[in-house]
Amino acid sequence: MAQKNYIAVVRPADDKLDNGEGLLLADLQEGGHTIESDLAEIVRAGKMDYGVNSTSEEIKLTVGHIPGDAGQEQVKVAIKNGKQLRVWVIETKKREDVYNAIFAYVQAESYEMSFDDEDDTIELTLKVKWNSADGGFTELPEEWLNPSASAELVEFEQFGEKTGSYENQKELGTGA
Numbered sequence: 001m002a003q004k005n006y007i008a009v010v011r012p013a014d015d016k017l018d019n020g021e022g023l024l025l026a027d028l029q030e031g032g033h034t035i036e037s038d039l040a041e042i043v044r045a046g047k048m049d050y051g052v053n054s055t056s057e058e059i060k061l062t063v064g065h066i067p068g069d070a071g072q073e074q075v076k077v078a079i080k081n082g083k084q085l086r087v088w089v090i091e092t093k094k095r096e097d098v099y100n101a102i103f104a105y106v107q108a109e110s111y112e113m114s115f116d117d118e119d120d121t122i123e124l125t126l127k128v129k130w131n132s133a134d135g136g137f138t139e140l141p142e143e144w145l146n147p148s149a150s151a152e153l154v155e156f157e158q159f160g161e162k163t164g165s166y167e168n169q170k171e172l173g174t175g176a
Helices: 070-080
Strands: 006-012 028-044 047-064 085-091 099-115 120-128 133-137
Touching: 006 028, 006 047, 006 070, 047 085, 047 099, 070 085, 070 099, 070 120
Parallel strands: none
Antiparallel strands: 006 085, 028 047, 047 120, 085 099, 099 120, 099 133
16 A cells, blocks of 8 residues: 555646645555656777666656546646646655655646546656656645545434434424
8 A cells, every 4th residue: 555655746837726725636546756867879899888868757646536626627627738737746654754755847748537347547647847856844734644634523412412414404402
């Protein structure tokens, strides 16, 4: 369950949602950060030598598709319109009092929403512009680290204390 050790945050460069609603891509299932070198072959004295022409980076993410999610829809629209995204891949365990992270500006190479009898996912292949940067956060919102913390809770109630469904519950008066 290594994917639980990371949080993927994707935000269009021109985020249109308030309060960070466009930030967190929930249910990270797979991901990775790749750094590749384009090598030049150089023959010297009958032997093969290699030099670096250029380096490139790529971030791949697979997340659970949540139909109707405003953040995921905003990312999709940005990709369709060729807009840049900001991406953070954050470790969920602190090291030396910091949640270590990678940050990059990216262009999407591909966006794939797929589903089968078990999964409904979005797969992103993101090409890093110039380079990624290492950094970290001293604090993260609790709901990012523990998504169930933001879920509603049912409190214990006594017989006859309330009436109605959870969404429409009403306190029963003492004279009821």
